[in-house]
Every structure is written in structure tokens, then in C-alpha cells.
Amino acid sequence: MVLLECDNVTKNFGALSAVHTVSFALNRGEALGMIGPNGAGKSTLFNCIIGLYRPTQGRIVFNGRDVTGMKPHQICRLGMAKTSQTVEPFRAMTVFENVLVAALHGGQMRMAEAARETAEVLEFVGLEDQSDKLSGDISVPARRRLELAKALATRAQVLLLDENMAGLNPNEIDEALDLLRKIRESGKSMIVVEHIMRAVMGIADRIVVLNYGAKIAEGKPSEVVNDPQVVEAYLGSKGVSLAHESDGRGND
Ligand SMILES: Nc1ncnc2c1ncn2[C@@H]1O[C@H](COP(=O)(O)OP(=O)(O)O)[C@@H](O)[C@H]1O
Ligand SMILES: [Mg+2]
Incomplete structure (x- = not known):
């Protein structure tokens, strides 16, 4: 059952379309991974969902209710909370x-x-x-x-986690993953933005991939990491393969 839905969400900053016609759904009880190179629009999309930014276009529906343009405290009280990248x-x-x-x-x-x-x-x-x-x-x-x-x-009910594992060493990442799994088992739904592929793969049921503000792929983790467009997006921007372990330090 769909708990949160983004329908064609766009957020422009002047001439820059930081998020461009992105649609996806989060199901109840699901852990959805969200990945994409730096500047792909992940944090901006979170800020739209949580009410820090009003989308330029598009609709955000939570629990069957249109929450587009609501204030952060209203959205929080309805049941969505975000952790900050910083x-x-x-x-x-x-x-x-x-x-x-x-x-x-x-x-x-x-x-x-x-x-x-x-x-x-x-x-x-x-x-x-x-x-x-x-x-x-x-x-x-x-x-x-x-x-x-x-x-x-x-x-x-819904947690939006923006690079909550940045700066952690591999052991700390394992512990953080255990905690996320425990949170999920307690019945929460979550969207997990992470640069650390091992972390995303270790928690996500599905993954959405953003690049230059647009959704370029969505699917099971194993499908998404082998998607040629996704590999290209990462090779083009970071020069690293998705198959390799990130150092977990984040880069922004
Ligand atoms: N408040 C803002 N004003 C202008 N441009 C912004 C603002 N926030 C983000 N951007 C730009 O939007 C794009 C997406 O940024 P961001 O959402 O932070 O990406 P990510 O979290 O995927 O690294 C980047 O090009 C960034 O420079
Ligand atoms: Mg970010």
C-alpha cells in the first residue's frame, strides 16, 4: 500500500532544475534507497517532501492527503521526519x-x-x-x-534519512545498518539517501536513482546497479564503479 507519493515533482532554482518531474512511491513498511551523484537533487527532493521548499510543480501525497506546500511543522505532525545531511x-x-x-x-x-x-x-x-x-x-x-x-x-511513520552514515568507518556503518533494520522492524517506513553503496544495498528493498534532477532508474538493488544508465552516471561523475566500496566519508 502506498504511503507517500511524489507525482512529477519539480524544483527550480532560477534556471537550474534541481529536481525535474520526479515521480515515485514509498510503500508502507518499505525501505527505499535513493542514490545519485553529488548535485543530483536528492537533498532538494527531501526538502520538498518535508516542506522546507515548495515544489515549483508537482504534487506530494502522504497518507492519501495532498501535503504539497505545507509547512515543515505541519508535515512533521502528520508523520514525516527528516535527518539532516549536516x-x-x-x-x-x-x-x-x-x-x-x-x-x-x-x-x-x-x-x-x-x-x-x-x-x-x-x-x-x-x-x-x-x-x-x-x-x-x-x-x-x-x-x-x-x-x-x-x-x-x-x-x-516515515523517516527521510539524508546521508546519515557520512563520516562513519566500516564498523560504524555496520552498526548503523543494524539500527536502521531495527527501526524498520519496528514498523517505520524510510527513504535512505546514501553515497555508501554497501549501506544502501544492505537496507533497501528498492532503489530510485537520480541524475541531474531526473529519475533515471528504479528497481530492485541488484537490477539498478547493473543498469547501464546508472553505471554511466556514476562513471561520468565520480570515476568509480558501483561495484567498489566507497570509503564512507561522503563527499559533500
Ligand atoms: N538553495 C539552493 N539554491 C540554489 N541552488 C541549489 C540550492 N540547493 C541546491 N541547489 C543546487 O541544486 C542541485 C541539487 O542539489 P542537492 O539537492 O543538494 O543534490 P544532492 O543532495 O543530490 O547532492 C545542485 O546543483 C545544487 O547546487
Ligand atoms: Mg545532498
Whole structure:
């Protein structure tokens, strides 16, 4: 069953069409991978879905409701949350407080319930023993988990994860993948944008490929990585084969 649908979504910045007539659907319970070279439009598309940008054209339908042009807080309250490519916690607040803010504002919970939810989510992501630390003082992998915790604390049904594994080493990527699988098993649906192919392949049921703002392929992971247009898009821009392991550092 379709949970989220993008129908011909276009986002222009002046003469640049950062996202160009992109259509795809996310099914309930699905993990959809989204890949594409730098500048392909992945983050812009996420920002359209989450209400940070109003699409120039096209429609976004969530749970049967047209959410095109709604504000981010409205969309969050309807059940979609995004983690950012650049991790920006409130550094002077503790880990606990950061997640609490998400539960209070995004999840619209009262204080006692929000505090309970925060404790549960921190345990779920494995940050319970760091909850009193300042967010500016925790490690990179812990910050990535904190981003996930903030999204989960809103009780969103759909998580949009924008390069949540950038900067992680191979062991940390494995741990992050385990956590994503656990989140998925808990009933969430997700769209996973990642440069790290092993990570995408390890979680995605299907993959959508963007290049220069347009969707160039969609299908099972094994089909998509062998698609000549996809291989060409990657060879053309990065000079690397999809078959090779990325270093996991991201590049933007
Ligand atoms: N706010 C903006 N104003 C102008 N151009 C933008 C803006 N955001 C992104 N772009 C451009 O849109 C294109 C897609 O960017 P982006 O969505 O960040 O790609 P990706 O996340 O796939 O790397 C790029 O050419 C980028 O420079
Ligand atoms: Mg991006």
C-alpha cells in the first residue's frame, strides 16, 4: 500500500532544475534507497517532501492527503521526519534535551509523556548512557544516532534519512545498518539517501536513482546497479564503479 507519493515533482532554482518531474512511491513498511551523484537533487527532493521548499510543480501525497506546500511543522505532525545531511544538534543542550525538544514540538507530547518517549528512544538507539552529555561533546557516530533519535521521538511513520552514515568507518556503518533494520522492524517506513553503496544495498528493498534532477532508474538493488544508465552516471561523475566500496566519508 502506498504511503507517500511524489507525482512529477519539480524544483527550480532560477534556471537550474534541481529536481525535474520526479515521480515515485514509498510503500508502507518499505525501505527505499535513493542514490545519485553529488548535485543530483536528492537533498532538494527531501526538502520538498518535508516542506522546507515548495515544489515549483508537482504534487506530494502522504497518507492519501495532498501535503504539497505545507509547512515543515505541519508535515512533521502528520508523520514525516527528516535527518539532516549536516548534523546540527543544539550543541549547548544535552542529548536528552535535544530529543525531548523533538518529542515536545514534533510529536506534540506533554512533558511527562515526552520525557518517557525520550528515554525510550535513547535506549532504542543505544544512547541511554550518554543522555546527560552535551550534544557538542559526543562522537560523530553518536551524533548520527542522535539525529535518528530526534526523528523517532516525533513518532513519525516515515523517516527521510539524508546521508546519515557520512563520516562513519566500516564498523560504524555496520552498526548503523543494524539500527536502521531495527527501526524498520519496528514498523517505520524510510527513504535512505546514501553515497555508501554497501549501506544502501544492505537496507533497501528498492532503489530510485537520480541524475541531474531526473529519475533515471528504479528497481530492485541488484537490477539498478547493473543498469547501464546508472553505471554511466556514476562513471561520468565520480570515476568509480558501483561495484567498489566507497570509503564512507561522503563527499559533500
Ligand atoms: N538553495 C539552493 N539554491 C540554489 N541552488 C541549489 C540550492 N540547493 C541546491 N541547489 C543546487 O541544486 C542541485 C541539487 O542539489 P542537492 O539537492 O543538494 O543534490 P544532492 O543532495 O543530490 O547532492 C545542485 O546543483 C545544487 O547546487
Ligand atoms: Mg545532498
